Amino acid sequence: MHEDAMRAVAPEAPEAGDTPALRPAARRRTRLAAAGTVVMLTALSAVWARAVSVSPMSIFMDHTTRTGTITLYNPNPLPEEIDITFAFGYPVSDSAGDVSVPLYEQAPDGEPSATEWLRAFPRRLVLEPGQQQVVRILAQPPADLPDGEFWSRILITATGGRPPVEQQVQQDVRVAITMRTIVVASLNYRKGRVTTGLDVTDADLVRTDGGLQFTLDVSRRGEAAWLGRIRVQALDASDRVVAEQEDVISVYRSLRRRFVFPDADGAVRIRYALETERPELGQSNIITAPTVTGTTDLR
C-alpha cells in the first residue's frame, strides 16, 4: 500500500515549480492534490506506525514464588514479533557522573547474576493489533543458591510482523529499512533476608562556567541494590534554599552523580538527602535503609 501510494504521489512533485502560472482551476486541482497527498501520507504514517507497551519495567521476584510477570500490549494496527531474552547489567557511571547500563550476555565473574537461570514463557510470540499478552518469568536457581539478591535485565525485542516497506528508488533498485526496538526491564531476585545501605565516599562542590556543580560519590552496603531518590538543595550563606533538584538513583555497587545548577547565584553550600523512596516501583518492593544526609561547602 505504501509503495503504490508513493508512486501515485511522485508525479505531482515536478509540478510544484509551475504553481505561480497555474490557472484558478489548475490551482484548485493542485490544492486538492496537495490535500490528497497530506491525507495519504497521514494515513500511511498511521498504518505504518508500530508500537509495543511494556509494563512494569522493574520486576521483583523472591525465592518463595520464583515467578514474575510482564504485560505486553500492542496498541497499533500492525502485528509485532516479540522476542524475550535476558542479559546481565546494572547502572554504572563515568567520571562525569553520566549513568549507563552496560549489558553482558554472560555476567562477569563474581557478579550475582540471575541471568543464567531465568526463563520466559512464552519466549517468542506475535502480538496482534490490540492484543495484550502476559509473559511469565520463571526462575530455576541452583539448589545451593546462597542468600542474597541476584540481578538480570529482560530484553523485549519488537520487530514489525510484516516485511519492511520497500521504497522504489529506481526502476529495479529497492531499499528496505527494518526498525527494531529493544526495551530493557530490570529484574531483582531475592533469597532470604537482604539488606542495603549507602556510604558517601566523596562529595565536591565547585563553581564552573556552567554553574554550581555538585558531584557525589556513593557506594552500597549490604547485599541488595539501593533503590531510591536523591534531593539536592543549593543554599546561600544564610542557609536559604536558592535552587533544588531531585532525581531517582539506583546503586548496585558504586555510583557517581553530578548535579549542575546554572542559576544558583549566591549559593555556597549543598544539602543532600538520599532516601529509599520509590513509589513508582511499588514501595513494598523497595528494601528500606536509613536516609543519608549531608552538606558540602563550596571549594
Added chain:
Amino acid sequence: MTVGRRSRLPRTAWLVLAGVVASGASSAPALSQVLVTADQQLDFGLLTPGVPMTVVPTDVARRAAYTVATRGRYAITFQLPSHLVEVHGAAVPVAFGDSDGRVEIRHRVTTFDPAAGVSIHINPADSDARIYLGGTAQPAPGTPAGSYSATIIMMIVPTGT
C-alpha cells in the same frame, strides 16, 4: 485495599478497569510502563548511483521517527547499519553523522550522535520523548540494481532501576 473489599465490586467492573489500564487509555503513561512507537522509517527516496543522499533529522517526511512514552531517566542507544546490503552481496554504504540524532521533549531539543546514543529524562509533566534519526546513503557509481536492506535497532534502558 483488601481482597475482601475488592471482591465486592462487580467482576465486569474490574475487567473494564483492567482493560483501561492495559490499553493505556489515559494520555499519561502509567508508572513504570514504557510505550515505544516506531512512527516512521528512514526514507532515502530516489537514489542515483554516485550521488550521496542525506536525510536530516528535521526532515519531517523522511527521517526515522520514534516516540517513547514513559517517565524517568533512560539511556537510548542505537545499533546502526554501515551498509544497505543486497542479497547477492552488493552494498550501499550508509553513514550517520554526529548531529543526525534529535530528541524533542516538549520544547527542549537535543541534538546527538546516534552512534553514541543519548540520555533522556522525561518528567512527570512531560508525556513523551520524540526521537528522530537522519543519515546519508552513499551509492557508489555503478551500484547494481537489486533490493537493498538494513536494520536500525533502538534500545531503551532505564538508568534509574
